Amino acid sequence: MNIYEAVKQRRSIRRFKNKxxxxxxxxxxxxxxxxxxxxxxQQVGEYIVINDSEVLPGIFENIGGSIKLPPDKGGPRPDQAPKAYTIVLINKNREVDANRRRVSLVDLGMAAENIILAAWEQGIGCCPLLFFDEANIRPLLxxxxxxxxxxxxxxGYPDESPVADVATDxxxxxxxxxxxxxxxKRKLADVIHRNKFGGK
Ligand SMILES: Cc1cc2nc3c(=O)[nH]c(=O)nc-3n(C[C@H](O)[C@H](O)[C@H](O)COP(=O)(O)O)c2cc1C
Incomplete structure (x- = not known):
C-alpha cells in the first residue's frame, strides 16, 4: 500500500472487531x-496509548458523536466498541508563548494523521474524536x-467498510x-483553485 492509496482508502471507523x-x-x-x-x-505532543481491557470502558463512556449512535443507527454493539485509544496530549511546558496554541493544534492534527495512516497500514482503523469529556478522562488516566x-x-480492527461518495448538496x-x-466528499473540481481564486 503506498501513501496515496492509504489516504484514498482510509475512512473513519466506528465499529471494531472483537480483537x-x-x-x-x-x-x-x-x-x-x-x-x-x-x-x-517544538514537539508539544505526547501520547497515552490504551489497550488494557479494564481501562477501555471508562474512555468509551466519555466520548461522543457518531461513535455513540445506537447499533441500529451505525454505532457499535458492545462487542464492537473501540479496542484501543490514543489520547493526544499537549505538553503546555513546551508551548513557549501564549499564541502557540494555534500552532500546537495544527502540529497535532498532522501528528494525528500520521497515527491514523500508520494504523491503517497495519490493518487498524481509527476515528479521531473531539467529542470527549476532558474533566472525566483526566483523573481516569x-x-x-x-x-x-x-x-x-x-x-481497532475494522468491522465495517464505510464508503466515500461524491457529495452533491x-x-x-x-x-x-x-x-x-x-x-x-466534495469533488476535486469544487475545492481546487488554479493559480488564482476561482481559476480553472
Ligand atoms: C477534528 C475531528 C473531530 C472529530 N470528532 C468526532 C467525534 O467526536 N465523533 C465521531 O464519531 N467522529 C468524529 N470525527 C470523525 C469525522 O466525523 C469524520 O472524519 C468525517 O465524517 C469524515 O469521514 P472520514 O474520516 O471517513 O473521511 C472527527 C474528525 C475530526 C477530523
Missing amino acids: AVPYAALEKCIDAARLAPCGRN EIPEEYDIALVIAM STNIFVDDKLVRHVP
Whole structure:
C-alpha cells in the first residue's frame, strides 16, 4: 500500500472487531506521530496509548458523536466498541508563548494523521474524536495539570467498510439500511483553485 492509496482508502471507523490491538502496533503509530512536521520543531505532543481491557470502558463512556449512535443507527454493539485509544496530549511546558496554541493544534492534527495512516497500514482503523469529556478522562488516566487533551483517537480492527461518495448538496455522513456508512466528499473540481481564486 503506498501513501496515496492509504489516504484514498482510509475512512473513519466506528465499529471494531472483537480483537485486541497489540502494544507494538500502537507504538509504531506513536513513532510516526513523533516524526510529524511541527512549527519550530517544538514537539508539544505526547501520547497515552490504551489497550488494557479494564481501562477501555471508562474512555468509551466519555466520548461522543457518531461513535455513540445506537447499533441500529451505525454505532457499535458492545462487542464492537473501540479496542484501543490514543489520547493526544499537549505538553503546555513546551508551548513557549501564549499564541502557540494555534500552532500546537495544527502540529497535532498532522501528528494525528500520521497515527491514523500508520494504523491503517497495519490493518487498524481509527476515528479521531473531539467529542470527549476532558474533566472525566483526566483523573481516569492521571493526566497532570501541565497537560491538555487535544484529541482522542479510537482504534481497532475494522468491522465495517464505510464508503466515500461524491457529495452533491449535503456533506452529512449517513448509514444506509445495510448499516454501510456513507461519507460524501466534495469533488476535486469544487475545492481546487488554479493559480488564482476561482481559476480553472
Ligand atoms: C477534528 C475531528 C473531530 C472529530 N470528532 C468526532 C467525534 O467526536 N465523533 C465521531 O464519531 N467522529 C468524529 N470525527 C470523525 C469525522 O466525523 C469524520 O472524519 C468525517 O465524517 C469524515 O469521514 P472520514 O474520516 O471517513 O473521511 C472527527 C474528525 C475530526 C477530523
